[in-house]
Amino acid sequence: MVLFYVLVLFVGIGLLYYALRQDRRLKAAKEFCTASASGELFIKFNNTAQTEELLRRSDKSLSAITKLENNVLLKLLIALAIILPLLALKKAGLVGLSDSSFLLIAIFSFVGAIVLPSMIKRLIIERRIAEISKNIPMFVDLLAVCVQTGMNIESAIKFLESSISNINKAFAPFLSKMILKSQISGLEAALDELQRELPSTQISMMCVTLKQSLKYGSAVYDSLTGLSEEIRQMELLQTEEAIGKLGAKMSVPLILFFMFPVIIIIAAPGIMKVLGGI
Known part of the structure; x- marks a missing residue:
């Protein structure tokens, strides 16, 4: 059955x-x-x-x-x-x-x-x-160093392709695909596709900054260093926010497993005496 x-x-x-x-x-x-x-x-x-x-x-x-x-x-x-x-x-x-x-x-x-x-x-x-997003500031710093040595953005990304696995192995296939896409359709189209494939605030900030530098001819090094600092500041604020919420989260187990048992221990003798007198 x-x-x-x-x-x-x-x-x-x-x-x-x-x-x-x-x-x-x-x-x-x-x-x-x-x-x-x-x-x-x-x-x-x-x-x-x-x-x-x-x-x-x-x-x-x-x-x-x-x-x-x-x-x-x-x-x-x-x-x-x-x-x-x-x-x-x-x-x-x-x-x-x-x-x-x-x-x-x-x-x-x-x-x-x-x-x-x-x-x-x-x-x-x-x-x-999330791991790729966390390592984006380091990648942006390396990109800024390569640009400071005289490379353009495309050459710097190609140079970092061989060593990006040491930073984040999961990001390497995306970078390789972006390089191939840039050779066919241009770097701006490759950045757009990367932004759609990796839905992350850090990735979006990096892609927008690089596209603005390509479009308006702004100083790439200054933009990248400012971007790296901004991303790290944003992550710091998120960490501080998580730490701020930790106190409220810890209050729940403290109330359930500490305050109620203490109240029971304090009130139990008096309740037992009252019930015994009845």
Whole structure:
């Protein structure tokens, strides 16, 4: 009987996953069809896929989790690898589980195998983008030093391409693609594409500064050094803001785990005396 329930659960979760995937595809197609003639929506979807592809080149964990996410059969096998040994132990009497508890574990196993890879992939991508943004001030400083030696912006970026992996391995594929794009469509178009592929405030600030220097002919070195200082100041303000919020966050566990027990310890003897007198 339990095997029948597991089989029904397996089929139901598979159908639910297929329905949700088809619904997501239909919504994406609908948004694409109703997009404006400028093609901004297509660029957004295309760049999201390109961002993930470029990050996979330098991150084996992201590549592995992406393969797992796209392989439905492997997800189901992982869930069954958790459920079947547990079922065997239950039948042998080595694990004391009721049928309802086992069914609940089976549900969580299937749901986790289907949902967790997408969540983990999204967290890894967000973390890699955050690491790239954190290292942008150092890259801007190196770019400013190269410009100060007499290089133009294109030559400086090409020079830093070979050594950028020592700073941030995930940023190297984006820089290589930007160099290839600049050779075909110009540096300004390459900066626009980089800005769309890496949705980050620091990346946007760097791209805007470089485009302004190319367009208006301003002093590149002064602009880059000012940009680096501004980004570091912004990160410092964000750190100070996080530290300022820490006191309010710490007050919650202090109230729950310190103030209430102290109140109970102080008030308990008096309450016990009153109840004893009654």
